[in-house]
Amino acid sequence: MTDAPALVARDLYKVFEDRKRGRITALDCVSFEARQGRVLGLLGPNGAGKTTALRILATLLKPSSGSVTVLGRDVAREPAEARALVGFLSGAAGLYERTTARELVTFFGELHGMPPDRIAERVERLAALFRMGPFLDQACGRLSDGQRQKVRLARMLVHDPEVLVLDEATANLDVLVAREVLDFVRSARDLGRTVVFSTHLMDEVERLVDDVVVVHRGRKLFDGPKEELRELGGGAVETAFFRLVEAAEAASP
Amino acid sequence: MRRRVVLSVAKRELRDILRDRRTLFATFVLPLVLYPALLLGFTSLAKSAREDLGRRELKVAITRDGAPFRRPAASDGDGVAETRATTRPAGDDAASDPFLAALLAHPRLLFEDRGGAAEAAESAARGDVDLALDVPSDVGRRLARGERVELAPTFRSHDPPSKAALEAVREIVRDVRDRFAPLTLREADASSGRQRASALFGGVMSFVVTIMALLGAFTPALDLVAGEKERGTLEALLTSPASRRELVIGKYLAVTACAVGASLANLGSLAFTFQGLAGVVASSGASLAGSVGFDAAGFAVVTAALVILSALFSAVAVAVSAYARTYKEGMAYLSPLYMVVLPLAMAGLLPSAKLETLAIVPVANVALLMKKLMAGEHAPGAAALAILSLAALAYAALEATVKLFEREDVLFREGKGLFARRKLEPGEPPPAPTPGLAAFTLVLCVTAVFFSGVVKDRVLGMFVQFGLFVAVPLGLSLAARFPVRETFATRAARPAGYLGALVCAAGGVLVAIVASRVLGEDAAKETSEELKKTVLPLFERSLWIGFLCVAALPAAAEELLFRGFVYAGMRSALRPFGAALATALLFALMHMDPVRFGPTFVLGCVLGALRAVAGSVWPPMLMHFAVNAFAAWSTVVAPAEDPGLTLPGGVMAAMVGGGVALIALGLFLAGARPRRALGAAGGDR
Numbered sequence: 001m002t003d004a005p006a007l008v009a010r011d012l013y014k015v016f017e018d019r020k021r022g023r024i025t026a027l028d029c030v031s032f033e034a035r036q037g038r039v040l041g042l043l044g045p046n047g048a049g050k051t052t053a054l055r056i057l058a059t060l061l062k063p064s065s066g067s068v069t070v071l072g073r074d075v076a077r078e079p080a081e082a083r084a085l086v087g088f089l090s091g092a093a094g095l096y097e098r099t100t101a102r103e104l105v106t107f108f109g110e111l112h113g114m115p116p117d118r119i120a121e122r123v124e125r126l127a128a129l130f131r132m133g134p135f136l137d138q139a140c141g142r143l144s145d146g147q148r149q150k151v152r153l154a155r156m157l158v159h160d161p162e163v164l165v166l167d168e169a170t171a172n173l174d175v176l177v178a179r180e181v182l183d184f185v186r187s188a189r190d191l192g193r194t195v196v197f198s199t200h201l202m203d204e205v206e207r208l209v210d211d212v213v214v215v216h217r218g219r220k221l222f223d224g225p226k227e228e229l230r231e232l233g234g235g236a237v238e239t240a241f242f243r244l245v246e247a248a249e250a251a252s253p
Numbered sequence: 254m255r256r257r258v259v260l261s262v263a264k265r266e267l268r269d270i271l272r273d274r275r276t277l278f279a280t281f282v283l284p285l286v287l288y289p290a291l292l293l294g295f296t297s298l299a300k301s302a303r304e305d306l307g308r309r310e311l312k313v314a315i316t317r318d319g320a321p322f323r324r325p326a327a328s329d330g331d332g333v334a335e336t337r338a339t340t341r342p343a344g345d346d347a348a349s350d351p352f353l354a355a356l357l358a359h360p361r362l363l364f365e366d367r368g369g370a371a372e373a374a375e376s377a378a379r380g381d382v383d384l385a386l387d388v389p390s391d392v393g394r395r396l397a398r399g400e401r402v403e404l405a406p407t408f409r410s411h412d413p414p415s416k417a418a419l420e421a422v423r424e425i426v427r428d429v430r431d432r433f434a435p436l437t438l439r440e441a442d443a444s445s446g447r448q449r450a451s452a453l454f455g456g457v458m459s460f461v462v463t464i465m466a467l468l469g470a471f472t473p474a475l476d477l478v479a480g481e482k483e484r485g486t487l488e489a490l491l492t493s494p495a496s497r498r499e500l501v502i503g504k505y506l507a508v509t510a511c512a513v514g515a516s517l518a519n520l521g522s523l524a525f526t527f528q529g530l531a532g533v534v535a536s537s538g539a540s541l542a543g544s545v546g547f548d549a550a551g552f553a554v555v556t557a558a559l560v561i562l563s564a565l566f567s568a569v570a571v572a573v574s575a576y577a578r579t580y581k582e583g584m585a586y587l588s589p590l591y592m593v594v595l596p597l598a599m600a601g602l603l604p605s606a607k608l609e610t611l612a613i614v615p616v617a618n619v620a621l622l623m624k625k626l627m628a629g630e631h632a633p634g635a636a637a638l639a640i641l642s643l644a645a646l647a648y649a650a651l652e653a654t655v656k657l658f659e660r661e662d663v664l665f666r667e668g669k670g671l672f673a674r675r676k677l678e679p680g681e682p683p684p685a686p687t688p689g690l691a692a693f694t695l696v697l698c699v700t701a702v703f704f705s706g707v708v709k710d711r712v713l714g715m716f717v718q719f720g721l722f723v724a725v726p727l728g729l730s731l732a733a734r735f736p737v738r739e740t741f742a743t744r745a746a747r748p749a750g751y752l753g754a755l756v757c758a759a760g761g762v763l764v765a766i767v768a769s770r771v772l773g774e775d776a777a778k779e780t781s782e783e784l785k786k787t788v789l790p791l792f793e794r795s796l797w798i799g800f801l802c803v804a805a806l807p808a809a810a811e812e813l814l815f816r817g818f819v820y821a822g823m824r825s826a827l828r829p830f831g832a833a834l835a836t837a838l839l840f841a842l843m844h845m846d847p848v849r850f851g852p853t854f855v856l857g858c859v860l861g862a863l864r865a866v867a868g869s870v871w872p873p874m875l876m877h878f879a880v881n882a883f884a885a886w887s888t889v890v891a892p893a894e895d896p897g898l899t900l901p902g903g904v905m906a907a908m909v910g911g912g913v914a915l916i917a918l919g920l921f922l923a924g925a926r927p928r929r930a931l932g933a934a935g936g937d938r
Contacts, residue, residue, distance in 0.1 A: 083493060156489075
């Protein structure tokens, strides 16, 4: 396990034009690095810019300025190469209702240009890993929330990506499934994968994350190891987070 | 059941529905406007078609005892051939035959000599004349004696003018019967079963099938993109290494397959149903059983046309779907689309609509082609033009859809609409139209021409048509925030630019004079006849109105549209002269006249080159005005004494050489710039 940054986001700046609300700066010069074999937690309240940042990492959105490189590949210039290295999971993402879990994961393997036997092999491995056997050939529309989340994980992992980007991956899940997701993230880290994980839950930060980036209203308030953040709050991440946000609000109300 | 609870549920739902402006528009406002507008448009088109038919002279070939019917003077021996020309035969026979007299006196019947009875009947069957009728020489005598007489006119029941001619004859027969003896008609319908079936069912069938192609594309397309957005499955798709182009074309293929399936299934089912109906319905006394459908070649052409029409609809539907946030929002966009497609799909229901004139009007061309092929009539040229223009359009629409799919502000619609205004980042080039948008604009304009036919007054109609030529691209430019000045190249040219334009015009006129001689008398005559028919009434109002409508309006509107907007679109992908060439091609196609294609293409090339070298739309506008004004002046105001005058080959070669040299000089003048400003302002190089 080396300590080289696998993912580098430089001066990300993103502006949306809104007919009613005018110009919205979703990200204002945000930089961070995710190191191989570590979990980077993107922490912030709702509307802080977490999802926008992760969507840029996943090449869904283009930054207004700034750049992202994944293992040396520039996301804007080589989107296809970068996408092959990244697995993206959003808690809100849907599944095709009339497609079975196996068909869905196979389809994404095909989009990645993988050969059929390799896809079949990956599907079997992921099905074993997430204990998907009983519902592998059922239409996604008939699965429970927990089963659906497993299908999403399998979909994200079909091409065995180096960097995993998870946007609120445990939202709307019961504690049992949420724990399974967190366990998976931990095991992926232990296998040397790089993980970027956004959340607004302090508990998840405490249990899972190695490095933390705190964002608020599109600005970065903190960037460093979890221990450092904890010290800032006198031993508790939550206290540190409140202090950072309050200070920022006081500076620019 | 508690009534209050039911009512409050209903109230809440209604409030919710009424707050959705799109639903309101689609359910209430649109129908209020749509059907009256459709009815108005359709009836006025049908009325003008009826009036056209009412004005038309009806060609009738009459024979006497099976022999050609000639003027008594012609029977002397000489000048027999002369009577092939359309004449109104008169003779002593007429005096003794009340039927023949009434026939010859009819104001709308025009008599043509087509030889003996058999040849005449053949002419009527082919459609060269509207009706053939043999009138035995003893009819007058027998009528006077009160004997029963039967006549057998040949006509074509599927052809409106032919039916009108028959109706005129029937009227005379009724009149004669009232005054004399029983005179009856044994009508011989020369229309084939297919032709009659097409006249009966073709309009409805082509209408339903084209509309079903639209629906067949729309429903799956909405589910494929807007539905994916709604269910949140699009994100995962977009994070895969598949490019946006691969994704959109894959989806597009699936939608097209559905649309093709839907239109072919409807075609088959309708043909089958009408086939059954045809067995019951008899037309002109003959059953139409087995007459509904196509021959093998016709079926192949119709299938090809439907595939391409489906491809076009699919591209539009996928674009709408990419833009819409939800399935429901997408459905709301279907109604305005209907408003455009519906009247076009009705083309087959209009008896006067001809495939030849509407070959590049999308949707209408497919409907008319289908109807024509149902009648067993093949028109390879018009069919090819229709299919090729549709294919070009479908391709442009697909390209535009791919572009739309690549725009994150459209795909994610983070509060921002398609036409939202965005401040340009410093150093960012201003947006410009693309070739696809240019092609799309032209189609809108062609379609606008189709609709502006509703306006009765000719001059007003021209103002509407040419106004739309400017309004459509201008509106699109404003919506998309293209800089108007640059897009339409409305910056003034240097004086040399205008001088160059006039020199080019002089050269163009020289070449055009020779071209009209070389193209042959027939083509030239046909064109000028056609021109006279449309242009003459304008000049009859006043010289100024004539020149305004024939020279000034087209020059201004067509140049702003073609050398302004379309050129700018082409220029975004091509070098200046490539853009000029592409623009000229579209310019020639838009004139929808195979005879004039060559001349308009050459004219378009010179106009485009002028636009390129002068960097302004005004010099080509001046040249266009000068050329049109000369054409109008020479054909209408001061027509040549002898249009058939042939020029010696040497003179023609010299004229062409001089013309080309003048054009080259004009372009050089327009492009030349002061030494100090070299390479700076001016031309679009």
